[in-house]
Amino acid sequence: MEETLRDIRRAYGDSLRQIEDLRKIGGASMAPLANQIQYYLTSMLDSAQSQGPLPVQYKNLTQVFKNQINSTLAKAFPTGDSVKRLSSYFEQTAGFYIWENALAHTERLTTIANSFAPTQVDFRLENDGIVIKLNPSDQANISACRVEAYKFTQELFKQKSILSYTICEKSELSVELRIRYSVLEDRDISFNVDSLCLNPIFSNYVTTIDALKNIGEHHVVMIDQNANVKLLNSIPDQDTLNSTMIHLPFLFRPLSLIIFGEGSLQAKHAKNSRVELFELFR
Known part of the structure; x- marks a missing residue:
């Protein structure tokens, strides 16, 4: 069993390196796919390491x-x-x-x-x-x-x-x-965007700026490098090249977030500021 887990962890590490290469080659356009793949692999690793029965x-x-x-x-x-x-x-x-x-x-x-x-x-x-x-x-x-x-x-x-x-x-x-459901919330992992530490579930909703513009007018939350929050009704004209775009397609009202910095799933860091995005939606 332990040998199998070592093989799984090794394969997971290799996959993360390949995902990182994918991010570097594809740039912002590959971020949504890369984050979804990483979240899926992390969930699978977590299930494999779980000691409880299924x-x-x-x-x-x-x-x-x-x-x-x-x-x-x-x-x-x-x-x-x-x-x-x-x-x-x-x-x-x-x-x-x-x-x-x-x-x-x-x-x-x-x-x-x-x-x-x-x-x-x-x-x-x-x-x-x-x-x-x-x-x-x-x-x-x-x-x-x-x-x-x-x-x-x-x-x-x-x-x-x-x-x-x-x-x-x-x-x-x-x-x-x-x-x-937030299956990775209690694990030692988070979706880090610059110095902000978010619930890993949000990595599934990363998108591109072009996709957001195609949605048309809707509520947009911007979080800048100083963690200041601004509510808008459309995608801003300012440069968003170094930002992470998250889109939450709610039935009652779509909502997008533009957060300064590049986002990826990482181990939680004490230096990062924990941000509870769910509190913004209530």
Whole structure:
């Protein structure tokens, strides 16, 4: 077991060096992908090093969990005239913390999802949260769920978790509702931007300045090199070359953060100032 962990740590170290090379070669445009890959690898390493058992090791208990979630989904999305297909997938390496939250929050998330009057629904329980991907119909009424989404988002903030949504328009229109839980919050790691130390969950939402400009007018929080905070309604014209862009696609109101400095997942440093971004959203 110890030898396996050493191999995993060695592979993790090699991967981090390759990610750093990717950042240097690709510059700001590669930052979002690099941060997401690093967060995923760090989460996997954390799971491998965890001494506690995984739910999947208790087959009967896991089946009870699955049955309860599948029952909630079937009740929320009865297949028939409107919903043509309903599926669910459960990641085997998900820990008890994720399962506990999934059992507590799935029904609430289905209520929001139903505002899109979906025709197809795919549920996924992943290592760091739960996802409902759906195909909305012409009867979708997003405005009906904005108040509920706001209330739910505020509640999730208290446990340092994020509810977001993304729209995909490839072969057909789809919407993805995701709750991401702060699985690395208690670990010796943070998302460091210059001298600021942020919750590692925010590394998943790093984006580019061009992507922010394409969103149009929305609330923007700027944090300068002196940690001064300014609220704007659009992307500023000033130079943001040496800044980290974070976009949080909330259902009720999208929000972006522009923070001076380059961001990456690192070990926590006492010299860095701990910033609780969740407090800014309340």
